[in-house]
Amino acid sequence: MGVGDVSKRILIGQKLRSSQLGETLLPKRIALPVFASDALSSVAYAPDEVFIMLSLAGVSAYAFSWKIAIAVALVMAAVIASYRQTVHAYPSGGGDYEVATVNLGARAGTTVACALIVDYMLTVAVSISSGANYASAAIPAFQDHEATIAVVMVVALTAMNLRGIREAGTAFAVPTYAFMAAILGTAVLGMVLWASGNLPHVESAKFDIVPDEGMESPLNTAALLFLLARAFSSGCAALTGVEAISNGVPAFRRPKSKNAATTLLLLGLIAISMMVSIIVLARQMGLRFVDPNDQHRLLLNGVPLGDSHTQNAVIAQVAKAVWSDFPPGFYFVVIVTGLILVLAANTAFNGFPVLGSILARDGYAPRALAQRGDRLAYSNGIIFLAVMAIVLILAFDAQTTRLIQLYIVGVFVSFNLSQLGMIRHWTRELAAETDHARRRKMMQSRTINTIGLTFTAVVLVVVLITKFLAGAWITILAMIFFYIVMRRIRGHYDAVEEELEAGDEDKLMPTRVHAMVLVSKVHKPTLRALAFARATRPNTLEAVTVSVDDAATARLLEEWDDRHFDIPLKVLHSPYRELIRPVVEYASAIRKSNPRGVVAVFIPEYVVGKWRESLLHNQTALRLKARLLFTPGVMVISVPYQLSSGLERAKELRETSTWMVPGSVRHDGPRNGPRVGR
Template identity: 70%
Template sequence: MGVGDVSKRILLGRKLRSSQLGETLLPKRIALPVFASDALSSVAYAPDEVFIMLGLAGASTYIWSWKIGLAVAVVMLTVVASYRQNVHAYPSGGGDYEVATVNLGQTAGVTVASALLVDYVLTVAVSVSSGVQNAAAAVPWISHHEVVVAVVLVLALAATNLRGVRESGAFFAVPTYCFMAGVLGMALVGALRASDGHLPDVESANFQIIPAPGYDGGNLTGLALIFLLARAFSSGCAALTGVEAISNGVPAFRKPKSRNAATTLLLLGTIAVTMLMSIIVLAHHMQIKYVDDVSRLRDEQGNPMPSGYDQPTVMAQISKAVFDNFTPGFYFVLAATGIILILAANTAFNGFPVLGSILARDGFMPRALGSRGDRLAYSNGILVLAFFACILIVAFDAQTTRLIQLYIVGVFVSFNLSQLGMIRHWTRHLKAETDPAARRRMHRSRMINTFGLGMTLTVFIIILLTKFLAGAWISILAMCAFYALMRGIRRHYDKVNLELAADEEDRFMPTKVHAVVLVSKLHKPTLRALAYAKATRPNVLEAVYVSADDATTKALVQEWDDRNLGVPLKVLYSPYREIVRPIVEYAIQIRKASPRGVVAVYIPEYVVGRWWEQLLHNQTALRLKGKLLFTPGVMVTSVPYQLESSQIARDRARRDSERVKAGDLRRGTVRSGGRVPPGKQVHR
């Protein structure tokens, strides 16, 4: 086992057989933190965005905060109820993509897929960036190094997920449950203190907010107020991201899969709504002041905030005030929030690879995304997601407020098309169903999806109107790029399949095989290639040498004649000392002379044992193979000749085969006294 294999084993763990896939399935207690961490964690930054938007017109508009929170909660519960229908109707894991493709057609399916892929990448970027910003409130050295820390965390998450869904889920379960306990505990303590009149104000309660330019004309009324509330509502809807991940991850649940997924969805909706409303109501009653630009804040005396002032997040301010007499509670909530925001990206690391594998199966993504790694995870999809997320973090300087403007557009595209697809699904099944009880259930389900479509479509329109120029256009552009890419990949695969389809012409044998053995000098590799070519019994066999030096050519021809090998030697003269071009042109000439025949080119190659030796040999052969592979009717065969140093590689392979590995005793390929000889098994 080489150094690379040892490093891979340490990083990822031992390999898993395909038959062990069932061992990686998740119970509900693990599936909840795995698939719901994104939606649960979004309640940590969604209230921030609501107060930022309302704060554009000053603190007076904060009176609308709990009403906006209530509207977001209604939308979330509606979406959860709708997706419970999805997981029962389409439990294969295709989620919104499958629903849209089956009921609305391929174009709608690819549109949903492109939206989800963009949203998954943004989920990682936003979650990790937000987590790093929260951590900076407790760990000062992180400030001004957010990008580096965020990129390192994304790579760490990718490495953890490469170990497999079950292991990563068990690892993330504790922080997720700690976050839920911390937020709900904070809400309970805050409610108890409010009931007896001892709920303190947050540290920013006495601050003043200077309205942003364009909002400083006094109290807003009419269309201006409606537009502001719409912006706040659309930002608060970031809390809905991640709800769709469960419908994409149904295959990862234990049986009964659909029922367990639906139960997990219900738990997710209930917990997320409770936490969201608790934070918003507490923030309103504790008179929080929160803005995106601290230059608009004034202290109690009306003075601007000092340079370098770092505004704590809404969660940090509330927890610090609620636990003003119990500091460990404040640090527990802050730590749990920072960790869950980072680990929330795990939802995308489970959803993106699964969706990528389904798209690869359908020919819309490279087939490499459909391959499982050593730990039965879709490793290539995990790496692709990490790569794009790191690019976004660097491009937007790990600023959550800048990234959030790109967010939730994609998820609401998928919400709308999924709801419309489910309405068509129930309508189609109602035409064939005659059982009254089943028809009543279908009518109820269709009503839920219809109401859900109305809600999500309204939100989507609001998002487009309020966020398009603020950055949502970038997400839409990215979706269009993904859509065009997937369509292009599908066209390529369709074209290749059409070209590779067998027909009657492929049954005919070639009329002639013209074999060419390449000669650089008369030595053992050349003689071995000649012997192998003779054994294949071609119609014509000849050796070919490219002459770049007259003296060397004359010596080779003389030696060839002296040995009397029985194979003619053809010399191709190369006045410009090229090696590859004359051989390729000669093969093309042979092919033109016999269009129904084939040209078989045999290339002697050295086999070496050290990596640096490979750089010293076979370079011309490599270039020649690269050219000949694009020449129709030419077959290329490498004839290896093992040099003495190749024994090093053989010894290494033998040692690896003799080394006892995990599982060998169970498989009966080793016993206490050593490895069992090949072809035998240990009988127990």
């Protein structure tokens, strides 16, 4: 086993057989942290965004914070209820994409897919960047290196997911459940202190907030509504990730739909409880929170705070005050919150590869995305997502405040089209159903999806109005770009399939086969190619050499005559010392003289075992094959001759690979006996 193979096995583990796919399916207790970590982690930054928006009008606007929390909770409840209908109706894992494609058409499905792709990329970028910012706040040495830390985190998360969904889920279960316990524990203790009249103030309660420019005076109705709409749209970041479960139903254990629906319900209850509790407690504890770039609007005794002031996140401030008598509790909350922000990206790493495999199956994405890796995960999709997330992190320098403006748009586009598709689905089912009990259930489901569509449509309009100039336009452009690329990919696959469709004329045999063996010198590879070409029994067989050196060509002709070959050797003169063009032109001329015949070009080449040895030899054979592949009517046959290093490499490959033996297909896979070749 080579160094590369050893490194790969250490990184992602031993290979798994296809028959072991069932062993990677997830029970609910593991599926919850795997698929819900993104939505749950939104609690770590959604409250921050709500208070940042409201702070533009000063402290007085914080009175609306709990109302915005309730509004976001209602939207989340409607979306969760709607997706519970989706996982039952479409359990194959296509989620929003499948719903839109089946019920609204291919273009709507492609639009949803584009929105989800952008959302998954932003999920990784935002979550990892938030985690990197938490790390830099806790460790001063990391400051000003957030982007580098974020890239390292993405690479580490990628490696964990390449090991397989079950192993990644098991590794992430403990910190996710710890985060739930930390936030809910803080919320319960805070409520108890509030009820007893002992609720402390947060560290920022002593500050005042100067309203943003243009918002100093009392706001009129229109300005106030716009401000509340901005705060509401920012708070709706808490909904990101709830669709991941509908895209990951195939990863659940049976009964898949029931387990996925139960996990969705648990996700909704936990996320709503945590978000509302944190926002209500923060308001009651006197929180003062502004955009990190606007800390000059924070005043202490009338004096603006400088940039040197460190503004802790909302959760950190609430936890520090609630656990003031027990510091380990505060540190526990902060640590698991920073950790969950990193692990939240795991939701995208599980959702995107499944979506990518479905898109590849339908011809809208490269087919490589549908291939499972050594650990039965969709490795190519995982790597693609990681690369795109790293590009976003570096482009925005891991600044969460800038990245968050691109968020939400994509997910709410998919929400709307999915809900509309589900309404059409139930309408179609009702038209064919006669059983009264089933009809009542279908009508109930359609009502739920109608409510979900109403809520998500309102949110989408609000988000587009309030966030378009703040960065949402970038998301829309990205969606348009992916839409064009995906339609082009589908067009290519359709054209190839049409062109490759077999017809009766394809059964006709060629009238003649003109075979030529390329000769550079008389050695073992040449003799093997000549013997193999003769064994194919072509109508015409000749050897061909390209003359770039008259003296070397004369020696070759002399040796050819001395060996008394019964095959003629044709010399192609090349005054400009080109090797490839004369062969291509000669083969094309033969083909042109007999359009119904074929030209078979046999290329002898020797194989080395080490990559550094290949650097010592020219790659004429490789370049010639690449040119001949584009020449109509020409067949290219490579005749390899393994050198000693090549034979050693072949032996290594045989010893490290599982080879099929005769009868293995009938006996359900490779036998445990000796491998072929030993």
